[in-house]
Amino acid sequence: MSDQTQSGTPSTPTTVTVGQYLATRLVQLGADHVFGLPGDFNLALLDQMVTVDGFHWVGSTNELNAAYAADGYARIRRGIGALVTTFGVGELSAINGVAGSFSEDVPVVQITGMPSTSARANGLHLHHTLVDGDYDHFFRAYREVTASATIVRLQTATRDIDAALMTAISESKPVYLGIPADVAIAPVHAANLRTPLVAASSDRGELERFTEALAAVVAQHERVTMLVGPQVHRKSLEPVVRQIADHDGVYLASQNMAKAILDESHPASLGTYMGAFTRVDAARDAVDSAPVLVLAGTVMSDFLTGFFTQKFDEDAAVELGLTTARIADTTFYGVRLEDSLRALHAVLGRTGRASVTPVGHPDVAVAATPEPGVALDHAYFWAAIQGWLRPGTTVIADAGTSFYGALDLVLPDESDLLGQPVWSAIGYTIPATLGASIASPQKRSVLFVGDGAAQLTIQELATVLHRGHTPVIFLLNNDGYTVERKIQSPHAVYQDITPWDWTLVPAAFGARDLVVTASARTQEELVEALAVAHASENKAVLIEVVLPELDSPRLLTVLTDAIAAAAAHASAGA
Incomplete structure (x- = not known):
């Protein structure tokens, strides 16, 4: 994007396209990796964005996963994340992820490539529309789950973009930018780019x-x-x-x-x-x-x-x-x-006080020596994980069994826990692992995800592996939706999922040589798999952990018992 002076040194151009302006602002704010999928209404925009120095495109397998990945990226970067979708079908696929970002105060920029300004003004019956001439249905939907929603006009493009990004960083909420295809390629003044955006100051x-x-x-x-x-x-x-x-x-x-x-x-x-x-x-x-x-x-x-x-x-x-x-x-x-x-x-x-008396940690279970042939349960699994985790780890745990097992861990120093307990969308974590691994490559990601959750978003594991990331993934296989089983109707047909051969999934993704796989059904097999995971630092590791259908970690058992008791009390009162 840079012009050259006669001496050959880069200079700031006097004009850039709207797409280049937006990409430059994202790079300045630390969102130099942008997730998403191409679609015919965002191609002009993407062609402009990829010309910007420092901008990196991360293609996702679907728009929902792109939103989750941008969210995970923003959380670990402690900054903003961004994704690009196409109009209608693409942005609607992503809206669940953006709503989760709103619920949990994550500043994600949802960028939609839209049909041209004239097509919108004339209400043309184009594909990806509802064929009613109204191009604002999805824009209005995004107004419900973002701190600001803007369809960028050429006359105010730089102001529209800067205002939206300032809202994201100031309010720590997602924002929406709709950019018509003709606006994306139109030239605008570049002068504002000389001054990076900063959050508002306190009064x-x-x-x-x-x-x-x-x-x-x-x-x-x-x-x-x-x-x-x-x-x-x-x-x-x-x-x-x-x-x-x-x-x-x-x-x-x-x-x-x-x-x-x-x-x-x-x-x-x-x-x-x-x-x-x-x-x-x-x-x-x-x-x-x-x-x-x-x-x-x-x-x-x-x-x-x-x-x-x-x-x-x-x-x-x-x-x-x-x-x-x-x-x-x-x-x-x-x-x-x-x-x-x-x-x-x-x-x-400015004030003196006596030092506090350390309260101390809860009793931490240490996994006993494995007994031959003894089946795994949650108690043994999480005790073994407690002793296996290393400092400086990004622990990522999906909603439900995985998250509430991880909460009872005493994390080693310089570690993070990434989860989504408020929005609690199962399947969030596999794409979030992609975002987290890009955001903090110096820390190894360790992911805990249930079998039901993984079936929602497992496609993004292909992106994780082919980009060379090396997380350790514990796939907790308990034959269905254990949280829901613990709350009500444990044997209902809707609690079941179709069985998969999890250790073969990476091969199906063309990543057989990029990952080490193992399956652990017994205490001995788990201990062996954990040793392999530590020894395989240069490869991703996928460990299927087979657990009893109705078993759960301590904290989840307590919580689901409370939920079930409250539901029973409400039913009795009715």
Whole structure:
């Protein structure tokens, strides 16, 4: 895209196409890998985007998977992700993934290549439309699951693009850009590209008022407890959280979407808080009975609060949100999370406190020596995984059995847990593993996914393998939908799935030589497979783990029993 001066050095062009402008902005924001599929209405756009230096196209197997991959990429990059689809059939395939990003505060840019401006104005009955002359059906649908939805006009193209991207990074929500084919190739001024986009700043006066009020509250108490949620991840604020945890007198717990935001070996760590389902009673009490409780980037949904069993008074807490802060009944508008956390760090640094007494971790089961011929169950499997995981791992766990097994792990230092407990779309994690592996290639991804979930999105494993990524994948085969079986009607026909030979799937994808496969039905076979996985660092590893149909990890058993009891109580009341 760059012009050349007479001396041969690159210079900034005076004009670029709309497609080039958008691609340049994405690269500037760190979204240099963009996922998606070609379609006739986005080809002109893609032809422009791929000419931009630093832009990398990642072709996906379908648009839903592209949305999941962009989401996983954004979470691990702590920035934005992006995907490109075609109009109608493509964007509708992706909308479930984008809705999940909205639900879980992930800034994903959904870019749709649209029919030309004239075709839209004239209501032509084109393919991929509903043949009613209305080209805005899908645009209106996206308005429901994005923070902004814009059909880009040539006259305001650069402003439209910049405004949407600023919304994504400021609000940590997905945005939608529809770009007609003729607009994609039209020239626009490039001057704005000289200045990268940055997030909005806090209101200085409100921030000063908040800091003064916070100092007054903190000065009254010897202990401060933080409950940290996923929005801290979205803003890349982990270093600030670790600085806060290093102050004397501070305890720090995390919600399950932010597990291991502080190394769980840290003296201040309370581990994962889930209301009544928190494993360590002292950790739960440290949150529920905190004299000063700071809610930092939290989400108060059912799965994150142990089905609303938290006992702390949310209204009396200090709440640090993405764009506002609150101390009890006083709200400070325009105070952004990055600044309120730094204010807390500064305030704690000005006051002296005694060091905290480490609460300690839950008892961690260590897998016993395998017994010959003994079938696997969840208890043995997760105990073996606990001892097998290495520091610096990206642990990825699909909704249900996999996620709630992984939540009970004490993660090794410098590790992350990537999951989707609020939206809880099964199948999310295989494409998300693609995005995570691209976003953080220095960390090995370890994926736990159930057989029912894998059947939704297994196609994207082909992309993972052929791009040379080397995750370890544990395919938990328990013959169907175990979570639903545990809640109600365990033997109903709708709980079953068709059986697959999982270890042959990579060969069907033309990736036989790129992956090591194994199947573990017994304790001995699992231990052998785990040893092979550690020894195969230069190849992907797929381990089928065969488990009993109605067996589940500890936390999921507790949760599904609670759900089933609540459903039975509701039925009795009716």
